[in-house]
Amino acid sequence: MNRKWILVFLTVTLVLGLIGLSIAGDKVGNSRKGKLLFRKNCRACHNGSKAQEMGPYQKKIKEWDGIFAKDKYQEYSCKAEWEKLSEQDLLDILSYLRAGAADSKVPRGCG
Ligand code: HEC
Structure with missing residues (x-):
C-alpha cells in the first residue's frame, strides 16, 4: 500500500515539474541569440549614426523591462x-539587454 502512494506521489511530482519547466521555458529568452539579433536589428541604427547609441549597460533591468513591455x-x-521581429526574437533581445544591464551581475563590457 505504501509503495503505491510513493509511486503516485513521484509521478505527480514529475508531471508537475515538467509542466512547470515547459511554462518557464516559453518565457525565457536566449541572450546569446539576443546579442546577435540586437546587433543586426537594433545596433544598425542605434550606434549613434541614425539613432542614439544604445547598449545593455545604459539602462537598468527594470528600465529594459519597461521598454519591452x-x-x-x-x-x-x-x-x-x-x-x-517575432515575439521570441524580442524576448531574446530583452534577455541580452537584461544580462548586461547596469545593475546586472555581469560586469560591464562582457555583454
Ligand atoms: C532603421 C533604424 C532603426 C532601427 C533598426 C531600430 N531603431 Fe530604435 N529608433 C530609431 C530612431 C530614429 C529613433 C528615434 C529616437 C532616437 O534617435 O533614438 C528610435 C527610438 C527608439 C527607442 C525610443 C527611445 C526614446 O527614448 O524614446 C527605443 C527604446 C528603441 N528605438 C529601441 C530599438 C530596438 C530595441 C531596436 C531593435 C529591435 C531598434 N530600436 C531598431 C531607429 C531605429
Whole structure:
C-alpha cells in the first residue's frame, strides 16, 4: 500500500515539474541569440549614426523591462523595425539587454 502512494506521489511530482519547466521555458529568452539579433536589428541604427547609441549597460533591468513591455514599441519612431521581429526574437533581445544591464551581475563590457 505504501509503495503505491510513493509511486503516485513521484509521478505527480514529475508531471508537475515538467509542466512547470515547459511554462518557464516559453518565457525565457536566449541572450546569446539576443546579442546577435540586437546587433543586426537594433545596433544598425542605434550606434549613434541614425539613432542614439544604445547598449545593455545604459539602462537598468527594470528600465529594459519597461521598454519591452507589451506593445510599448508602438510609441517608438522605429516601431516598423520591431514589427519585423517575432515575439521570441524580442524576448531574446530583452534577455541580452537584461544580462548586461547596469545593475546586472555581469560586469560591464562582457555583454
Ligand atoms: C532603421 C533604424 C532603426 C532601427 C533598426 C531600430 N531603431 Fe530604435 N529608433 C530609431 C530612431 C530614429 C529613433 C528615434 C529616437 C532616437 O534617435 O533614438 C528610435 C527610438 C527608439 C527607442 C525610443 C527611445 C526614446 O527614448 O524614446 C527605443 C527604446 C528603441 N528605438 C529601441 C530599438 C530596438 C530595441 C531596436 C531593435 C529591435 C531598434 N530600436 C531598431 C531607429 C531605429
